[in-house]
Amino acid sequence: MDGKSLNITEDLIGKLKEIIPAAFTEDKLNIDQLKQLLGEDITSNTEPYILNWAGKQEAYKVLQTPTFKTLKPDFENSVNWDSAENILIEGENLETLKVIQKSYYGKVKLILIDPPYNTGSDSFIYPDKFSETKEEYLKRLGEKDDEGYMIKEGFFRANKKENGQFHSNWLSMLLPRLFLARNLLKDDGAIVVHIDEHEQANLTLLLNEVFGENNLVGNIIWDKGNPKGDASGIAYQHESILVYAKNRELFLNKTQLVRKKRNAERILKKSK
Known part of the structure:
Protein backbone atom coordinates (compact mmCIF):
# COMPACT_ATOMS: atom_id res chain seq x y z
CA MET A 1 0.00 0.00 0.00
CA LEU A 51 -4.46 0.85 -39.78
CA ASN A 52 -7.10 1.82 -42.31
CA TRP A 53 -8.30 0.43 -45.61
CA ALA A 54 -11.19 0.59 -48.05
CA GLY A 55 -14.10 -1.34 -46.56
CA LYS A 56 -12.98 -1.32 -42.93
CA GLN A 57 -16.24 0.17 -41.63
CA GLU A 58 -18.18 -2.43 -43.59
CA ALA A 59 -16.01 -5.17 -42.05
CA TYR A 60 -17.03 -3.99 -38.59
CA LYS A 61 -20.68 -4.02 -39.65
CA VAL A 62 -20.23 -7.62 -40.79
CA LEU A 63 -18.81 -8.38 -37.35
CA GLN A 64 -21.79 -6.81 -35.61
CA THR A 65 -24.45 -8.50 -37.76
CA PRO A 66 -25.92 -11.47 -35.85
CA THR A 67 -26.50 -14.85 -37.42
CA PHE A 68 -29.63 -16.95 -37.11
CA LYS A 69 -27.97 -20.16 -38.26
CA THR A 70 -27.43 -23.19 -36.04
CA LEU A 71 -25.22 -26.27 -35.98
CA LYS A 72 -26.64 -29.55 -37.26
CA PRO A 73 -25.32 -32.72 -35.58
CA ASP A 74 -24.02 -35.46 -37.86
CA PHE A 75 -24.82 -38.59 -35.87
CA GLU A 76 -24.14 -40.93 -38.77
CA ASN A 77 -20.49 -39.92 -39.18
CA SER A 78 -19.79 -39.36 -35.47
CA VAL A 79 -18.00 -41.69 -33.08
CA ASN A 80 -19.16 -42.09 -29.46
CA TRP A 81 -21.47 -39.08 -29.73
CA ASP A 82 -22.62 -39.21 -26.09
CA SER A 83 -19.16 -39.60 -24.54
CA ALA A 84 -16.77 -37.90 -26.97
CA GLU A 85 -14.77 -34.98 -25.55
CA ASN A 86 -13.86 -33.46 -28.92
CA ILE A 87 -15.94 -31.81 -31.61
CA LEU A 88 -15.27 -31.13 -35.29
CA ILE A 89 -17.32 -28.31 -36.81
CA GLU A 90 -17.46 -27.94 -40.58
CA GLY A 91 -18.80 -24.72 -42.03
CA GLU A 92 -18.08 -21.19 -43.23
CA ASN A 93 -15.72 -19.96 -40.54
CA LEU A 94 -17.20 -16.49 -39.91
CA GLU A 95 -20.74 -17.78 -39.51
CA THR A 96 -19.53 -20.68 -37.37
CA LEU A 97 -17.57 -18.33 -35.10
CA LYS A 98 -20.75 -16.32 -34.57
CA VAL A 99 -22.81 -19.44 -33.82
CA ILE A 100 -20.43 -20.69 -31.09
CA GLN A 101 -19.91 -17.32 -29.36
CA LYS A 102 -22.38 -18.00 -26.53
CA SER A 103 -21.34 -21.61 -25.96
CA TYR A 104 -17.57 -21.09 -25.99
CA TYR A 105 -17.16 -17.44 -24.97
CA GLY A 106 -14.02 -17.15 -22.84
CA LYS A 107 -13.44 -20.92 -22.71
CA VAL A 108 -10.72 -21.61 -25.30
CA LYS A 109 -7.07 -21.87 -24.27
CA LEU A 110 -5.44 -21.83 -27.71
CA ILE A 111 -6.54 -20.94 -31.24
CA LEU A 112 -4.35 -21.74 -34.23
CA ILE A 113 -5.26 -20.40 -37.66
CA ASP A 114 -3.60 -20.67 -41.05
CA PRO A 115 -5.36 -18.00 -43.15
CA PRO A 116 -4.91 -17.53 -46.91
CA TYR A 117 -1.53 -15.91 -47.49
CA ASN A 118 -3.00 -13.64 -50.18
CA THR A 119 -0.27 -14.35 -52.67
CA GLY A 120 -2.47 -13.52 -55.65
CA SER A 121 -2.52 -17.16 -56.69
CA ASP A 122 -4.24 -18.71 -53.67
CA SER A 123 -8.04 -18.83 -53.78
CA PHE A 124 -10.38 -17.49 -51.14
CA ILE A 125 -13.71 -15.68 -50.98
CA TYR A 126 -15.48 -13.99 -48.12
CA PRO A 127 -19.08 -13.14 -49.07
CA ASP A 128 -19.93 -12.22 -45.45
CA LYS A 129 -23.59 -11.76 -46.34
CA PHE A 130 -25.91 -14.33 -44.87
CA SER A 131 -29.29 -12.63 -45.13
CA GLU A 132 -29.83 -13.95 -48.64
CA THR A 133 -31.06 -17.41 -49.57
CA LYS A 134 -28.64 -20.18 -50.44
CA GLU A 135 -29.67 -19.97 -54.09
CA GLU A 136 -29.02 -16.21 -54.18
CA TYR A 137 -25.74 -16.71 -52.37
CA LEU A 138 -24.44 -19.31 -54.82
CA LYS A 139 -25.60 -17.33 -57.82
CA ARG A 140 -23.87 -14.17 -56.62
CA LEU A 141 -20.64 -16.09 -56.20
CA GLY A 142 -20.85 -17.38 -59.76
CA GLU A 143 -21.56 -20.93 -58.66
CA LYS A 144 -24.87 -20.99 -60.57
CA ASP A 145 -26.13 -19.20 -63.64
CA ASP A 146 -29.49 -17.37 -63.95
CA GLU A 147 -31.24 -20.64 -64.74
CA GLY A 148 -29.87 -22.31 -61.62
CA TYR A 149 -27.28 -24.55 -63.28
CA MET A 150 -23.88 -25.05 -61.68
CA ILE A 151 -21.05 -23.09 -63.30
CA LYS A 152 -17.90 -25.06 -63.96
CA GLU A 153 -15.65 -22.28 -62.70
CA GLY A 154 -16.45 -23.40 -59.18
CA PHE A 155 -17.03 -21.92 -55.78
CA PHE A 156 -13.67 -20.31 -54.96
CA ARG A 157 -12.11 -17.43 -56.82
CA ALA A 158 -8.67 -15.91 -56.49
CA ASN A 159 -8.10 -12.44 -55.07
CA LYS A 160 -5.86 -11.30 -57.90
CA LYS A 161 -3.14 -8.69 -57.41
CA GLU A 162 -4.72 -6.72 -60.25
CA ASN A 163 -7.69 -6.08 -57.98
CA GLY A 164 -7.65 -2.46 -56.83
CA GLN A 165 -8.54 -3.56 -53.28
CA PHE A 166 -6.22 -6.56 -53.14
CA HIS A 167 -4.98 -5.99 -49.56
CA SER A 168 -8.24 -4.39 -48.41
CA ASN A 169 -10.26 -7.48 -49.33
CA TRP A 170 -7.93 -9.67 -47.31
CA LEU A 171 -7.99 -7.40 -44.27
CA SER A 172 -11.79 -7.14 -44.41
CA MET A 173 -12.00 -10.92 -44.47
CA LEU A 174 -9.75 -11.34 -41.43
CA LEU A 175 -10.87 -8.53 -39.11
CA PRO A 176 -14.24 -9.92 -37.95
CA ARG A 177 -12.85 -13.45 -37.66
CA LEU A 178 -9.96 -12.35 -35.45
CA PHE A 179 -12.27 -10.26 -33.27
CA LEU A 180 -14.66 -13.17 -32.73
CA ALA A 181 -11.74 -15.53 -32.13
CA ARG A 182 -10.49 -13.24 -29.36
CA ASN A 183 -13.90 -13.44 -27.67
CA LEU A 184 -13.54 -17.22 -27.43
CA LEU A 185 -10.18 -17.10 -25.64
CA LYS A 186 -9.75 -17.53 -21.90
CA ASP A 187 -8.13 -14.60 -20.13
CA ASP A 188 -4.85 -16.57 -20.19
CA GLY A 189 -5.43 -17.88 -23.72
CA ALA A 190 -3.53 -17.13 -26.92
CA ILE A 191 -3.88 -17.18 -30.69
CA VAL A 192 -1.23 -18.46 -33.11
CA VAL A 193 -1.38 -17.24 -36.71
CA HIS A 194 0.69 -18.54 -39.63
CA ILE A 195 1.64 -16.08 -42.38
CA ASP A 196 4.33 -15.44 -44.98
CA GLU A 197 5.90 -12.26 -46.34
CA HIS A 198 2.93 -11.20 -48.47
CA GLU A 199 0.74 -9.96 -45.59
CA GLN A 200 2.94 -10.30 -42.49
CA ALA A 201 3.23 -6.53 -42.00
CA ASN A 202 -0.51 -5.91 -42.41
CA LEU A 203 -1.40 -8.87 -40.22
CA THR A 204 0.83 -7.59 -37.41
CA LEU A 205 -0.89 -4.20 -37.49
CA LEU A 206 -4.32 -5.84 -37.57
CA LEU A 207 -3.50 -8.12 -34.63
CA ASN A 208 -2.14 -5.10 -32.75
CA GLU A 209 -5.52 -3.45 -33.25
CA VAL A 210 -7.67 -6.42 -32.25
CA PHE A 211 -5.55 -7.80 -29.39
CA GLY A 212 -3.53 -4.73 -28.40
CA GLU A 213 0.15 -4.48 -29.31
CA ASN A 214 1.08 -4.97 -25.64
CA ASN A 215 -0.32 -8.51 -25.93
CA LEU A 216 2.18 -9.61 -28.57
CA VAL A 217 4.00 -12.64 -27.16
CA GLY A 218 6.37 -13.01 -30.07
CA ASN A 219 7.06 -13.86 -33.68
CA ILE A 220 8.22 -17.43 -34.22
CA ILE A 221 10.27 -17.86 -37.37
CA TRP A 222 9.84 -21.09 -39.28
CA ASP A 223 12.75 -21.86 -41.56
CA LYS A 224 10.98 -23.31 -44.58
CA GLY A 225 14.15 -23.63 -46.63
CA ASN A 226 12.70 -21.97 -49.70
CA PRO A 227 15.29 -22.43 -52.46
CA LYS A 228 13.78 -20.06 -55.00
CA GLY A 229 14.18 -16.31 -55.27
CA ASP A 230 10.80 -14.74 -54.61
CA ALA A 231 11.70 -11.07 -54.87
CA SER A 232 14.28 -9.98 -57.41
CA GLY A 233 16.37 -13.05 -56.76
CA ILE A 234 16.29 -12.69 -52.95
CA ALA A 235 14.94 -15.89 -51.41
CA TYR A 236 12.40 -15.68 -48.59
CA GLN A 237 13.83 -18.31 -46.30
CA HIS A 238 11.18 -18.19 -43.60
CA GLU A 239 7.56 -17.75 -42.65
CA SER A 240 6.21 -16.09 -39.52
CA ILE A 241 4.06 -17.56 -36.76
CA LEU A 242 2.62 -14.64 -34.79
CA VAL A 243 1.59 -15.32 -31.19
CA TYR A 244 -0.77 -12.95 -29.35
CA ALA A 245 -2.28 -13.43 -25.91
CA LYS A 246 -5.64 -12.16 -24.74
CA ASN A 247 -3.78 -10.94 -21.66
CA ARG A 248 -0.02 -11.29 -22.06
CA GLU A 249 0.76 -11.07 -18.34
CA LEU A 250 -1.74 -13.78 -17.41
CA PHE A 251 -0.66 -15.97 -20.32
CA LEU A 252 3.02 -15.84 -19.39
CA ASN A 253 2.26 -16.43 -15.70
CA LYS A 254 0.14 -19.52 -16.39
CA THR A 255 1.90 -20.95 -19.44
CA GLN A 256 5.30 -22.59 -19.37
CA LEU A 257 7.19 -21.63 -22.49
CA VAL A 258 10.29 -23.68 -23.17
CA ARG A 259 12.94 -22.59 -25.61
CA LYS A 260 14.83 -25.51 -27.01
CA LYS A 261 18.43 -24.86 -27.90
CA ARG A 262 20.61 -26.89 -30.17
CA ASN A 263 23.89 -28.09 -28.75
CA ALA A 264 26.28 -27.03 -31.42
CA GLU A 265 30.01 -27.35 -31.27
CA ARG A 266 32.03 -24.64 -32.85
CA ILE A 267 35.08 -25.95 -34.59
CA LEU A 268 37.85 -23.47 -34.89
CA LYS A 269 40.32 -24.12 -37.60
CA LYS A 270 43.69 -22.53 -37.46
CA SER A 271 44.74 -21.00 -40.68
CA LYS A 272 47.85 -22.46 -42.08
Missing part, protein backbone atom coordinates in the same frame (compact mmCIF):
# COMPACT_ATOMS: atom_id res chain seq x y z
CA ASP A 2 1.35 3.43 -0.93
CA GLY A 3 -1.31 5.45 0.90
CA LYS A 4 -2.90 6.72 -2.30
CA SER A 5 -6.55 6.23 -3.09
CA LEU A 6 -7.63 4.40 -6.22
CA ASN A 7 -7.10 6.42 -9.39
CA ILE A 8 -10.56 6.02 -10.89
CA THR A 9 -9.51 7.19 -14.36
CA GLU A 10 -6.57 4.79 -14.59
CA ASP A 11 -8.73 1.97 -13.26
CA LEU A 12 -11.44 2.58 -15.86
CA ILE A 13 -8.91 2.89 -18.68
CA GLY A 14 -7.21 -0.33 -17.58
CA LYS A 15 -10.51 -2.22 -17.54
CA LEU A 16 -11.49 -0.82 -20.94
CA LYS A 17 -8.14 -1.91 -22.38
CA GLU A 18 -8.75 -5.44 -21.17
CA ILE A 19 -12.24 -5.56 -22.67
CA ILE A 20 -11.70 -3.56 -25.89
CA PRO A 21 -8.00 -3.23 -26.75
CA ALA A 22 -9.01 -2.28 -30.29
CA ALA A 23 -10.36 1.02 -28.94
CA PHE A 24 -6.81 2.24 -28.23
CA THR A 25 -4.11 3.46 -30.59
CA GLU A 26 -0.64 4.37 -29.38
CA ASP A 27 -1.88 3.68 -25.83
CA LYS A 28 -4.56 6.39 -26.10
CA LEU A 29 -8.33 6.00 -26.32
CA ASN A 30 -9.48 6.42 -29.92
CA ILE A 31 -13.07 7.63 -29.73
CA ASP A 32 -13.70 7.10 -33.45
CA GLN A 33 -12.45 3.54 -33.20
CA LEU A 34 -14.63 2.92 -30.14
CA LYS A 35 -17.68 4.28 -31.99
CA GLN A 36 -16.90 2.04 -34.94
CA LEU A 37 -16.67 -0.98 -32.65
CA LEU A 38 -20.08 -0.08 -31.21
CA GLY A 39 -21.61 0.07 -34.67
CA GLU A 40 -21.80 3.84 -35.10
CA ASP A 41 -20.84 5.60 -38.31
CA ILE A 42 -17.81 7.81 -37.90
CA THR A 43 -16.86 11.04 -39.57
CA SER A 44 -13.77 12.67 -38.19
CA ASN A 45 -11.12 15.10 -39.31
CA THR A 46 -8.58 13.78 -36.82
CA GLU A 47 -5.72 11.69 -38.14
CA PRO A 48 -4.68 9.19 -35.45
CA TYR A 49 -2.10 6.49 -36.07
CA ILE A 50 -4.28 3.59 -37.19
Whole structure:
Protein backbone atom coordinates (compact mmCIF):
# COMPACT_ATOMS: atom_id res chain seq x y z
CA MET A 1 0.00 0.00 0.00
CA ASP A 2 1.35 3.43 -0.93
CA GLY A 3 -1.31 5.45 0.90
CA LYS A 4 -2.90 6.72 -2.30
CA SER A 5 -6.55 6.23 -3.09
CA LEU A 6 -7.63 4.40 -6.22
CA ASN A 7 -7.10 6.42 -9.39
CA ILE A 8 -10.56 6.02 -10.89
CA THR A 9 -9.51 7.19 -14.36
CA GLU A 10 -6.57 4.79 -14.59
CA ASP A 11 -8.73 1.97 -13.26
CA LEU A 12 -11.44 2.58 -15.86
CA ILE A 13 -8.91 2.89 -18.68
CA GLY A 14 -7.21 -0.33 -17.58
CA LYS A 15 -10.51 -2.22 -17.54
CA LEU A 16 -11.49 -0.82 -20.94
CA LYS A 17 -8.14 -1.91 -22.38
CA GLU A 18 -8.75 -5.44 -21.17
CA ILE A 19 -12.24 -5.56 -22.67
CA ILE A 20 -11.70 -3.56 -25.89
CA PRO A 21 -8.00 -3.23 -26.75
CA ALA A 22 -9.01 -2.28 -30.29
CA ALA A 23 -10.36 1.02 -28.94
CA PHE A 24 -6.81 2.24 -28.23
CA THR A 25 -4.11 3.46 -30.59
CA GLU A 26 -0.64 4.37 -29.38
CA ASP A 27 -1.88 3.68 -25.83
CA LYS A 28 -4.56 6.39 -26.10
CA LEU A 29 -8.33 6.00 -26.32
CA ASN A 30 -9.48 6.42 -29.92
CA ILE A 31 -13.07 7.63 -29.73
CA ASP A 32 -13.70 7.10 -33.45
CA GLN A 33 -12.45 3.54 -33.20
CA LEU A 34 -14.63 2.92 -30.14
CA LYS A 35 -17.68 4.28 -31.99
CA GLN A 36 -16.90 2.04 -34.94
CA LEU A 37 -16.67 -0.98 -32.65
CA LEU A 38 -20.08 -0.08 -31.21
CA GLY A 39 -21.61 0.07 -34.67
CA GLU A 40 -21.80 3.84 -35.10
CA ASP A 41 -20.84 5.60 -38.31
CA ILE A 42 -17.81 7.81 -37.90
CA THR A 43 -16.86 11.04 -39.57
CA SER A 44 -13.77 12.67 -38.19
CA ASN A 45 -11.12 15.10 -39.31
CA THR A 46 -8.58 13.78 -36.82
CA GLU A 47 -5.72 11.69 -38.14
CA PRO A 48 -4.68 9.19 -35.45
CA TYR A 49 -2.10 6.49 -36.07
CA ILE A 50 -4.28 3.59 -37.19
CA LEU A 51 -4.46 0.85 -39.78
CA ASN A 52 -7.10 1.82 -42.31
CA TRP A 53 -8.30 0.43 -45.61
CA ALA A 54 -11.19 0.59 -48.05
CA GLY A 55 -14.10 -1.34 -46.56
CA LYS A 56 -12.98 -1.32 -42.93
CA GLN A 57 -16.24 0.17 -41.63
CA GLU A 58 -18.18 -2.43 -43.59
CA ALA A 59 -16.01 -5.17 -42.05
CA TYR A 60 -17.03 -3.99 -38.59
CA LYS A 61 -20.68 -4.02 -39.65
CA VAL A 62 -20.23 -7.62 -40.79
CA LEU A 63 -18.81 -8.38 -37.35
CA GLN A 64 -21.79 -6.81 -35.61
CA THR A 65 -24.45 -8.50 -37.76
CA PRO A 66 -25.92 -11.47 -35.85
CA THR A 67 -26.50 -14.85 -37.42
CA PHE A 68 -29.63 -16.95 -37.11
CA LYS A 69 -27.97 -20.16 -38.26
CA THR A 70 -27.43 -23.19 -36.04
CA LEU A 71 -25.22 -26.27 -35.98
CA LYS A 72 -26.64 -29.55 -37.26
CA PRO A 73 -25.32 -32.72 -35.58
CA ASP A 74 -24.02 -35.46 -37.86
CA PHE A 75 -24.82 -38.59 -35.87
CA GLU A 76 -24.14 -40.93 -38.77
CA ASN A 77 -20.49 -39.92 -39.18
CA SER A 78 -19.79 -39.36 -35.47
CA VAL A 79 -18.00 -41.69 -33.08
CA ASN A 80 -19.16 -42.09 -29.46
CA TRP A 81 -21.47 -39.08 -29.73
CA ASP A 82 -22.62 -39.21 -26.09
CA SER A 83 -19.16 -39.60 -24.54
CA ALA A 84 -16.77 -37.90 -26.97
CA GLU A 85 -14.77 -34.98 -25.55
CA ASN A 86 -13.86 -33.46 -28.92
CA ILE A 87 -15.94 -31.81 -31.61
CA LEU A 88 -15.27 -31.13 -35.29
CA ILE A 89 -17.32 -28.31 -36.81
CA GLU A 90 -17.46 -27.94 -40.58
CA GLY A 91 -18.80 -24.72 -42.03
CA GLU A 92 -18.08 -21.19 -43.23
CA ASN A 93 -15.72 -19.96 -40.54
CA LEU A 94 -17.20 -16.49 -39.91
CA GLU A 95 -20.74 -17.78 -39.51
CA THR A 96 -19.53 -20.68 -37.37
CA LEU A 97 -17.57 -18.33 -35.10
CA LYS A 98 -20.75 -16.32 -34.57
CA VAL A 99 -22.81 -19.44 -33.82
CA ILE A 100 -20.43 -20.69 -31.09
CA GLN A 101 -19.91 -17.32 -29.36
CA LYS A 102 -22.38 -18.00 -26.53
CA SER A 103 -21.34 -21.61 -25.96
CA TYR A 104 -17.57 -21.09 -25.99
CA TYR A 105 -17.16 -17.44 -24.97
CA GLY A 106 -14.02 -17.15 -22.84
CA LYS A 107 -13.44 -20.92 -22.71
CA VAL A 108 -10.72 -21.61 -25.30
CA LYS A 109 -7.07 -21.87 -24.27
CA LEU A 110 -5.44 -21.83 -27.71
CA ILE A 111 -6.54 -20.94 -31.24
CA LEU A 112 -4.35 -21.74 -34.23
CA ILE A 113 -5.26 -20.40 -37.66
CA ASP A 114 -3.60 -20.67 -41.05
CA PRO A 115 -5.36 -18.00 -43.15
CA PRO A 116 -4.91 -17.53 -46.91
CA TYR A 117 -1.53 -15.91 -47.49
CA ASN A 118 -3.00 -13.64 -50.18
CA THR A 119 -0.27 -14.35 -52.67
CA GLY A 120 -2.47 -13.52 -55.65
CA SER A 121 -2.52 -17.16 -56.69
CA ASP A 122 -4.24 -18.71 -53.67
CA SER A 123 -8.04 -18.83 -53.78
CA PHE A 124 -10.38 -17.49 -51.14
CA ILE A 125 -13.71 -15.68 -50.98
CA TYR A 126 -15.48 -13.99 -48.12
CA PRO A 127 -19.08 -13.14 -49.07
CA ASP A 128 -19.93 -12.22 -45.45
CA LYS A 129 -23.59 -11.76 -46.34
CA PHE A 130 -25.91 -14.33 -44.87
CA SER A 131 -29.29 -12.63 -45.13
CA GLU A 132 -29.83 -13.95 -48.64
CA THR A 133 -31.06 -17.41 -49.57
CA LYS A 134 -28.64 -20.18 -50.44
CA GLU A 135 -29.67 -19.97 -54.09
CA GLU A 136 -29.02 -16.21 -54.18
CA TYR A 137 -25.74 -16.71 -52.37
CA LEU A 138 -24.44 -19.31 -54.82
CA LYS A 139 -25.60 -17.33 -57.82
CA ARG A 140 -23.87 -14.17 -56.62
CA LEU A 141 -20.64 -16.09 -56.20
CA GLY A 142 -20.85 -17.38 -59.76
CA GLU A 143 -21.56 -20.93 -58.66
CA LYS A 144 -24.87 -20.99 -60.57
CA ASP A 145 -26.13 -19.20 -63.64
CA ASP A 146 -29.49 -17.37 -63.95
CA GLU A 147 -31.24 -20.64 -64.74
CA GLY A 148 -29.87 -22.31 -61.62
CA TYR A 149 -27.28 -24.55 -63.28
CA MET A 150 -23.88 -25.05 -61.68
CA ILE A 151 -21.05 -23.09 -63.30
CA LYS A 152 -17.90 -25.06 -63.96
CA GLU A 153 -15.65 -22.28 -62.70
CA GLY A 154 -16.45 -23.40 -59.18
CA PHE A 155 -17.03 -21.92 -55.78
CA PHE A 156 -13.67 -20.31 -54.96
CA ARG A 157 -12.11 -17.43 -56.82
CA ALA A 158 -8.67 -15.91 -56.49
CA ASN A 159 -8.10 -12.44 -55.07
CA LYS A 160 -5.86 -11.30 -57.90
CA LYS A 161 -3.14 -8.69 -57.41
CA GLU A 162 -4.72 -6.72 -60.25
CA ASN A 163 -7.69 -6.08 -57.98
CA GLY A 164 -7.65 -2.46 -56.83
CA GLN A 165 -8.54 -3.56 -53.28
CA PHE A 166 -6.22 -6.56 -53.14
CA HIS A 167 -4.98 -5.99 -49.56
CA SER A 168 -8.24 -4.39 -48.41
CA ASN A 169 -10.26 -7.48 -49.33
CA TRP A 170 -7.93 -9.67 -47.31
CA LEU A 171 -7.99 -7.40 -44.27
CA SER A 172 -11.79 -7.14 -44.41
CA MET A 173 -12.00 -10.92 -44.47
CA LEU A 174 -9.75 -11.34 -41.43
CA LEU A 175 -10.87 -8.53 -39.11
CA PRO A 176 -14.24 -9.92 -37.95
CA ARG A 177 -12.85 -13.45 -37.66
CA LEU A 178 -9.96 -12.35 -35.45
CA PHE A 179 -12.27 -10.26 -33.27
CA LEU A 180 -14.66 -13.17 -32.73
CA ALA A 181 -11.74 -15.53 -32.13
CA ARG A 182 -10.49 -13.24 -29.36
CA ASN A 183 -13.90 -13.44 -27.67
CA LEU A 184 -13.54 -17.22 -27.43
CA LEU A 185 -10.18 -17.10 -25.64
CA LYS A 186 -9.75 -17.53 -21.90
CA ASP A 187 -8.13 -14.60 -20.13
CA ASP A 188 -4.85 -16.57 -20.19
CA GLY A 189 -5.43 -17.88 -23.72
CA ALA A 190 -3.53 -17.13 -26.92
CA ILE A 191 -3.88 -17.18 -30.69
CA VAL A 192 -1.23 -18.46 -33.11
CA VAL A 193 -1.38 -17.24 -36.71
CA HIS A 194 0.69 -18.54 -39.63
CA ILE A 195 1.64 -16.08 -42.38
CA ASP A 196 4.33 -15.44 -44.98
CA GLU A 197 5.90 -12.26 -46.34
CA HIS A 198 2.93 -11.20 -48.47
CA GLU A 199 0.74 -9.96 -45.59
CA GLN A 200 2.94 -10.30 -42.49
CA ALA A 201 3.23 -6.53 -42.00
CA ASN A 202 -0.51 -5.91 -42.41
CA LEU A 203 -1.40 -8.87 -40.22
CA THR A 204 0.83 -7.59 -37.41
CA LEU A 205 -0.89 -4.20 -37.49
CA LEU A 206 -4.32 -5.84 -37.57
CA LEU A 207 -3.50 -8.12 -34.63
CA ASN A 208 -2.14 -5.10 -32.75
CA GLU A 209 -5.52 -3.45 -33.25
CA VAL A 210 -7.67 -6.42 -32.25
CA PHE A 211 -5.55 -7.80 -29.39
CA GLY A 212 -3.53 -4.73 -28.40
CA GLU A 213 0.15 -4.48 -29.31
CA ASN A 214 1.08 -4.97 -25.64
CA ASN A 215 -0.32 -8.51 -25.93
CA LEU A 216 2.18 -9.61 -28.57
CA VAL A 217 4.00 -12.64 -27.16
CA GLY A 218 6.37 -13.01 -30.07
CA ASN A 219 7.06 -13.86 -33.68
CA ILE A 220 8.22 -17.43 -34.22
CA ILE A 221 10.27 -17.86 -37.37
CA TRP A 222 9.84 -21.09 -39.28
CA ASP A 223 12.75 -21.86 -41.56
CA LYS A 224 10.98 -23.31 -44.58
CA GLY A 225 14.15 -23.63 -46.63
CA ASN A 226 12.70 -21.97 -49.70
CA PRO A 227 15.29 -22.43 -52.46
CA LYS A 228 13.78 -20.06 -55.00
CA GLY A 229 14.18 -16.31 -55.27
CA ASP A 230 10.80 -14.74 -54.61
CA ALA A 231 11.70 -11.07 -54.87
CA SER A 232 14.28 -9.98 -57.41
CA GLY A 233 16.37 -13.05 -56.76
CA ILE A 234 16.29 -12.69 -52.95
CA ALA A 235 14.94 -15.89 -51.41
CA TYR A 236 12.40 -15.68 -48.59
CA GLN A 237 13.83 -18.31 -46.30
CA HIS A 238 11.18 -18.19 -43.60
CA GLU A 239 7.56 -17.75 -42.65
CA SER A 240 6.21 -16.09 -39.52
CA ILE A 241 4.06 -17.56 -36.76
CA LEU A 242 2.62 -14.64 -34.79
CA VAL A 243 1.59 -15.32 -31.19
CA TYR A 244 -0.77 -12.95 -29.35
CA ALA A 245 -2.28 -13.43 -25.91
CA LYS A 246 -5.64 -12.16 -24.74
CA ASN A 247 -3.78 -10.94 -21.66
CA ARG A 248 -0.02 -11.29 -22.06
CA GLU A 249 0.76 -11.07 -18.34
CA LEU A 250 -1.74 -13.78 -17.41
CA PHE A 251 -0.66 -15.97 -20.32
CA LEU A 252 3.02 -15.84 -19.39
CA ASN A 253 2.26 -16.43 -15.70
CA LYS A 254 0.14 -19.52 -16.39
CA THR A 255 1.90 -20.95 -19.44
CA GLN A 256 5.30 -22.59 -19.37
CA LEU A 257 7.19 -21.63 -22.49
CA VAL A 258 10.29 -23.68 -23.17
CA ARG A 259 12.94 -22.59 -25.61
CA LYS A 260 14.83 -25.51 -27.01
CA LYS A 261 18.43 -24.86 -27.90
CA ARG A 262 20.61 -26.89 -30.17
CA ASN A 263 23.89 -28.09 -28.75
CA ALA A 264 26.28 -27.03 -31.42
CA GLU A 265 30.01 -27.35 -31.27
CA ARG A 266 32.03 -24.64 -32.85
CA ILE A 267 35.08 -25.95 -34.59
CA LEU A 268 37.85 -23.47 -34.89
CA LYS A 269 40.32 -24.12 -37.60
CA LYS A 270 43.69 -22.53 -37.46
CA SER A 271 44.74 -21.00 -40.68
CA LYS A 272 47.85 -22.46 -42.08
